[in-house]
Amino acid sequence: MTTPSAPDGSPGTSMTDEEYGLLRASAALWAGTSVLITDEYGQVLVQRVDYRPWRLLPGGAVDKGESPSRAAVRELREELGVAAAVDRGLAVDWVSVDGFGAPGVMRFPGEIVHVYDGGVWDGDRIAAIRLPGHEVEAVEFVEPADLPGLMTPGDARRALSALRARIGGAGPALLEDGVPIAPGVLDRVGALRTARDRDHRPFHPVPVPDGLPVRASSGWLFAPDGRVLILLDPDTGAARLPGGATEAADHGDPWAAPAREADGAASATAARPLYLGHLLAPDGPDGPYALVRHAAALTRLGPPSVDPVTGRAPVRVLATPEQVRELFDWGPHGDEQLAAVHRARALLGIPRAARQAVTELAGPVAY
The missing domain is CATH 3.90.79.10 (Nucleoside Triphosphate Pyrophosphohydrolase)
Known part of the structure; x- marks a missing residue:
């Protein structure tokens, strides 16, 4: 033969x-x-x-x-x-x-x-x-x-x-x-090759106590399919939720920081949010403070915004809340924050996303 x-x-x-x-x-x-x-x-x-x-x-x-x-x-x-x-x-x-x-x-x-x-x-x-x-x-x-x-x-x-x-x-x-x-996008940015953002402080799904200052605020911003917007550093692959430090110009509105960060770094806008809860930081230089979390529905994404200092734009991706958690090191208290996220998602009338590919958002999107 x-x-x-x-x-x-x-x-x-x-x-x-x-x-x-x-x-x-x-x-x-x-x-x-x-x-x-x-x-x-x-x-x-x-x-x-x-x-x-x-x-x-x-x-x-x-x-x-x-x-x-x-x-x-x-x-x-x-x-x-x-x-x-x-x-x-x-x-x-x-x-x-x-x-x-x-x-x-x-x-x-x-x-x-x-x-x-x-x-x-x-x-x-x-x-x-x-x-x-x-x-x-x-x-x-x-x-x-x-x-x-x-x-x-x-x-x-x-x-x-x-x-x-x-x-x-x-x-x-x-x-x-x-x-x-x-x-894929996680490979291209080298996700996980640098340390995940670590925060093992307990998550409290209750209002911030009177007198406790809010030093930072971040947002879980939902697309209509139930996935959320995450920003990946183009050089290190590190993931972050839109948000940042509060400023005096915010006049005590903790939503102002994630809204400002979303509009600036992510070229994104969102509807008025739902409050999720806060992380308690007991060891700040001026005493204890809170880091607040919100959830909101995305309404628009513009073209990627380039950082004037670095000349680089963060990589915008959509991921399920469960995938988001895997990109962070929230230790034993991550379940509490994830549960609060899904409660807010249901109140916003947004479906729970099936596990699917993390996708990059390279251009403008209107929701």
Whole structure:
């Protein structure tokens, strides 16, 4: 039996099955699998192993005749002592010989690594982890921005790309040496490579107490489909809600700061807001103060506004409230703020957004 053409598609080539098989075998790659797991606060599970100085995601080599997803399930059982279903892919990474940096004696031919979504683990699931007593010395949950300092460059790129794919909601990412071949907006700005904005102070869904000054205010600005406007720094990828420090010219109106920031940095306007609540900052230089949160419906987006100092415009995106939370580090109190956001959304008559791709708003929009 003959094969009409070689894999490179060259015309007029005829090969026997044996020749074709040998040619394909000469181009074979290793196959690997890994699993991305986060805790309830968006930190990533990594393993400390006894055979490498770098942290690793759970996972390993795919055995002969084994599918990558079955390998992922097996590795979770062997390395963490847990039985878990693995049925959602986040990324497939083609790892080049040069990208891996293996010693020559290993004769590394390249590798295809499948990254699966291990989900969000609560305290009970984390407590159920049982290490094997060899190879895996410990597990820890770390901030996404810390991964490049803990992992090899290629592993860190792959983990961050997979995490962005999970948050971004556009589906699995195809990677080459950890870099998406079709980057989404979170990839383009490098979201999560710098520390997420951190605020673990409790959220109070009640009015600001009399006499407590309001020093800053931010807004959850809803599009009609239930997603909200977020601003991403074009240089660091850091996310922020429209808002900022209050000013004397605001005359005590805490909505003035997010309205001013939305109109300036985001070229956005919104209807009159609903008050959500406040964060209490007990340790300000002049004593305790409040940081206020509002929700409002977007009414218009103009062209992107360029910062006169930096010459750069923030990247405007729409994301679901749940995706927004994953881009911030709000610790154990994030649920309270998210619940208040959804109460306000319902009062505004705006539907709850299904999880979907984070999308950039490059031009003007009228709602």
